[in-house]
Amino acid sequence: MEKNPYVSFVSETTIRFTEEFKEIAYAGKQTGTPLPEIFRIHGIDPAILGSSRVEGFSYTLNRRNRKEDPDQKRSNTSYQRSPKTGEESLIQRIEQLEHELAYTRQEVEF
Numbered sequence: 783m784e785k786n787p788y789v790s791f792v793s794e795t796t797i798r799f800t801e802e803f804k805e806i807a808y809a810g811k812q813t814g815t816p817l818p819e820i821f822r823i824h825g826i827d828p829a830i831l832g833s834s835r836v837e838g839f840s841y842t843l844n845r846r847n848r849k850e851d852p853d854q855k856r857s858n859t860s861y862q863r864s865p866k867t868g869e870e871s872l873i874q875r876i877e878q879l880e881h882e883l884a885y886t887r888q889e890v891e892f
Contacts, residue, residue: 788824795892797831799839808843834888841881 783792788803799807803824810820817840818828828836 783826783830786825788826795889797835797892804843804846807839808847811840811843832888832891834884834891838885838888841884 783789783797788800788806789797790800791798806824807817807820811817817836821828821831821836831839
């Protein structure tokens with residue numbers, strides 16, 4: 783993994799990808815290419831990473847690019863949402879806990 787040009791850092795518990803790879807991966811996702819295929823094309827075996835790490839990387843890419851995309855920021859400011867009901871906040875809490883669980887599994891797997 784360390785010799786791959788798209789990997790900037792590897793340890794027993796962590797792998798960091800270059801900014802170039804993150805941009806390539808996000809662009810590939812936008813065109814509909816599955817993330818595991820993007821990893822394979824660029825010489826990274828997704829089986830070694832594990833599915834939860836691949837899913838976590840996908841989540842991080844989406845979150846990162848949502849923050850950086852000025853068009854999305856602008857469109858979100860004009861959107862008015864009705865107050866949350868108890869059910870909606872419960873669903874959001876479940877989603878948050880599912881994400882935390884996936885992240886923890888990813889750490890354990892690696």
